[in-house]
Amino acid sequence: QRAPVPPGPSGLPIIGNLFDMPTSQEWKVFSWWGEKWGGIVSVNLLGQTIVIINSLKSAMDLLDGKSSIYSDRPVLVMGGEMVGWKKTLALTPYGDRFRSYRRMMHQFMGTRAAVERYYPVEELETHRFLRRLLRKPEDFAEHIRHTTGAIVLQLAYGYKIQEHDDPFVTNADTATDQFSRSTEPGAFLVDVFPILRFVPQWLPGAGWKRTAAQWAANLDKMGDEPFEWVKKEKARTHFVAASSSSDLVPIEKLSAQETFNVKWTAASLYSGGADTTVSAIHSFFLAMALHPEIQKKAQEELDAVVGSERLPSFSDRDNLPYVDALVKEILRWNPVTPTGVPHRVIQDDIHDGYLIPRGSIILVNIWKLLHDEDIYKDPMTFDPARFMDSDTRSAERDPHTISFGFGRRICPGLNLADASIFIACARTLAVFDVSKVVENGVVIEPLNDYTSGTISHPKPFKCFIKPRSEKAVALISAVDSFDD
Numbered sequence: 138q139r140a141p142v143p144p145g146p147s148g149l150p151i152i153g154n155l156f157d158m159p160t161s162q163e164w165k166v167f168s169w170w171g172e173k174w175g176g177i178v179s180v181n182l183l184g185q186t187i188v189i190i191n192s193l194k195s196a197m198d199l200l201d202g203k204s205s206i207y208s209d210r211p212v213l214v215m216g217g218e219m220v221g222w223k224k225t226l227a228l229t230p231y232g233d234r235f236r237s238y239r240r241m242m243h244q245f246m247g248t249r250a251a252v253e254r255y256y257p258v259e260e261l262e263t264h265r266f267l268r269r270l271l272r273k274p275e276d277f278a279e280h281i282r283h284t285t286g287a288i289v290l291q292l293a294y295g296y297k298i299q300e301h302d303d304p305f306v307t308n309a310d311t312a313t314d315q316f317s318r319s320t321e322p323g324a325f326l327v328d329v330f331p332i333l334r335f336v337p338q339w340l341p342g343a344g345w346k347r348t349a350a351q352w353a354a355n356l357d358k359m360g361d362e363p364f365e366w367v368k369k370e371k372a373r374t375h376f377v378a379a380s381s382s383s384d385l386v387p388i389e390k391l392s393a394q395e396t397f398n399v400k401w402t403a404a405s406l407y408s409g410g411a412d413t414t415v416s417a418i419h420s421f422f423l424a425m426a427l428h429p430e431i432q433k434k435a436q437e438e439l440d441a442v443v444g445s446e447r448l449p450s451f452s453d454r455d456n457l458p459y460v461d462a463l464v465k466e467i468l469r470w471n472p473v474t475p476t477g478v479p480h481r482v483i484q485d486d487i488h489d490g491y492l493i494p495r496g497s498i499i500l501v502n503i504w505k506l507l508h509d510e511d512i513y514k515d516p517m518t519f520d521p522a523r524f525m526d527s528d529t530r531s532a533e534r535d536p537h538t539i540s541f542g543f544g545r546r547i548c549p550g551l552n553l554a555d556a557s558i559f560i561a562c563a564r565t566l567a568v569f570d571v572s573k574v575v576e577n578g579v580v581i582e583p584l585n586d587y588t589s590g591t592i593s594h595p596k597p598f599k600c601f602i603k604p605r606s607e608k609a610v611a612l613i614s615a616v617d618s619f620d621d
């Protein structure tokens with residue numbers, strides 16, 4: 138006798154739970170389902186089982202404990218197959234190519250020691266970020282994006298981006314925006330009826346096929362152009378260096394298969410790393426505007442440890458426990474990927490008496506795990522101190538163990554992301570005060586509100602960013618200039 142699938146809202150014949158699925162901020166509805174039906178909930182969309190995990194234990198039991206069967210990705214017909222995003226790691230099916238990409242990623246940035254090689258780039262680009270902030274503080278969101286793109290492209294290809302309208306950044310931003318649009322659930326009928334893939338492009342109503350072809354061309358541009366640039370410049374990037382076991386192998390000596398894998402692993406760095414890090418640093422500015430007392434505490438620590446004669450650097454991190462805790466709270470408070478990236482199970486599994494049928498899509502409600510009262514006290518409160526031992530309580534669980542996903546698909550950029558967020562927070566707070574904007578004598582309260590989608594961002598908000606002192610201005614200005 139077959140075990141039942143996990144409980145969940147009862148659906149309608151054929152379409153199942155189509156109308157139960159939330160269309161925005163899905164993590165909230167998923168959390169509510171979790172309270173009603175337990176840590177593992179299932180829904181059915183036109184015959185496709187989706188399992189939603191709301192408990193840390195279940196996420197670890199399934200995705201870590203049974204990772205050999207829970208590490209595939211769902212097939213997304215429009216985004217993955219037709220536009221071609223399955224060439225990048227995030228949508229590559231579990232198998233040999235996946236392993237090759239992951240091996241390269243691991244050598245490149247898999248450990249803290251590997252990422253230490255990039256500290257000089259992180260520090261310099263963050264210093265330039267401060268200078269842009271000084272010049273045009275109101276454009277802080279744009280500066281965050283620019284800096285993150287600059288770091289990833291420099292590390293992946295050894296390429297230094299132009300201050301304005303860089304072609305590789307423009308390509309990558311266009312393509313990643315099209316990634317979100319092409320993988321949005323329900324946006325394209327072909328994801329529901331894959332047969333539509335074979336409809337000829339000239340047929341009336343098949344305009345989406347031309348869109349797919351155009352987006353596929355943009356994606357290829359994003360993968361090809363920086364790679365060709367590396368070949369032309371004969372630049373020996375960190376990435377290509379790390380891609381072969383025997384150290385530096387020039388690109389032109391790689392086989393066709395290796396070339397494909399290196400090219401698309403490099404492209405996966407931008408697509409996986411830019412928008413995510415942007416969201417976290419953007420959240421940091423929102424948190425600072427909303428919580429001046431926490432900002433002050435972090436600044437007091439920075440002043441005591443670093444002083445005002447220099448900027449903080451990675452070597453200070455061990456002596457900055459509060460700033461370190463601040464990074465953790467940023468990752469927990471409004472997670473970058475609230476419902477993670479979907480996994481797919483490749484064979485039937487029985488878990489806690491429930492059947493998880495082969496092919497089910499597994500979503501981990503990362504938001505819920507990071508706001509679970511059994512793990513985090515007063516989870517809705519922004520409080521970095523929760524990550525520090527005190528006389529009365531011990532530090533709460535490090536959110537790095539949740540925010541970056543689970544099992545064999547865990548984010549390979551964890552250490553790099555952590556470094557980028559730390560240095561952005563520490564350097565910004567050392568020299569700037571972030572506060573609410575006052576317009577005509579009225580304080581504008583920034584909203585703690587986030588966009589939906591795989592990568593969630595703070596909705597646009599204003600904040601006032603001003604240097605802390607004349608000395609701070611001098612420190613910020615002591616970096617090589619760029620023309621703008």
Ligand code: HEM
Nearest residue numbers: 226227409410413414417473478541542543546548550554
């Ligand atoms: C705050 C920043 C970041 C967060 C919160 C984050 C989070 C995540 C999560 C939740 C996943 C899915 C894990 C799973 O399937 O269980 C993921 C996958 C991935 N991340 Fe990140 N990430 C961040 C930064 C980065 C950076 C900096 C890079 C690269 C430079 C990166 C590259 C990737 C890639 C390539 C994947 C796909 C892995 C695979 O499918 O095997 N991420 N990330």
